[in-house]
Amino acid sequence: MRSKPVPTDRYSGSPLSHAHPSEATRLRSLELMLDPLTVTALEGLRPRPDWRCLEIGGGGGSIARWLANRCPAGSVLATDVDVTLLDTGGAPNITTQVLDLLTDPLPEAAFDLIHGRAVLVHLGDRDAIIARLARALVPGGWLVVDDPCVFGLENCPYPAMRRLVQAFDDCTAQVMGSDIRSPRRLPLAFAAAGLVELGLIHTPLLVGGGGSTMEVALVSTLERIRPMMLAHGTITEREYAEGMALFADPSFLDTSFAHLAVWGRAPSR
């Protein structure tokens, strides 16, 4: 009998890895775009000052720092498969740790809050990871996952943008195991993991109209993925150029991506 293959980290070897010289800038643009939305979802849970928090795939660390400030009598374990860009800001209640969600064990019943943004969307085996994260919560603890997801691509009014986003989706799925349609299934995965009191906020994001923070993050991500899309034949040079040219068109306005924040709670005993 063949054993199940061990999932491996394909993100760290990808063009989106921390090794790229512009990754700190790209992470900062993600933070500028998404932090207000993430904070709205987290504030809705009314964090207590003494909560023990786990940040997964913490990137540049902005949400770990926010949690440390919001829970001054608690703690934040800020983790990532690569912690080299994770800035704790010197907060005394943040500890950093390398943690690969695909392979590393998690403690059981240890956290009041677990949060991860734009991480699970890049990993295969999401449902199994969510089940493990749910088991790492204390009774009554919260899991919050927020991810960018594709929004109504089928009726996108710009064929060139539809092609570009589709090519990005196909390429990152093939090479990295990412799935920008997967966040839609988060509520189902949360329920299957036994979480209760589910809720979500879904926010379409505006691109175009003169350089929104969404646009800065999207353009930088597409530029980084470009060689991979061309190499894997998911787009031609000409189609890529047509899609990217839209960002220079002052009349371009679209909502091809949205931000989905989902939360759920471990049942109280």
Ligand SMILES: C[S@@+](CC[C@H](N)C(=O)[O-])C[C@H]1O[C@@H](n2cnc3c(N)ncnc32)[C@H](O)[C@@H]1O
């Ligand atoms: C798009 S960045 C998002 C960073 C941050 N959460 C944010 O939203 O600002 C994805 C992050 O997930 C991390 N990551 C990728 N694969 C991972 C894995 N297998 N386990 C843990 N973290 C991972 C990356 O290193 C990166 O920091």
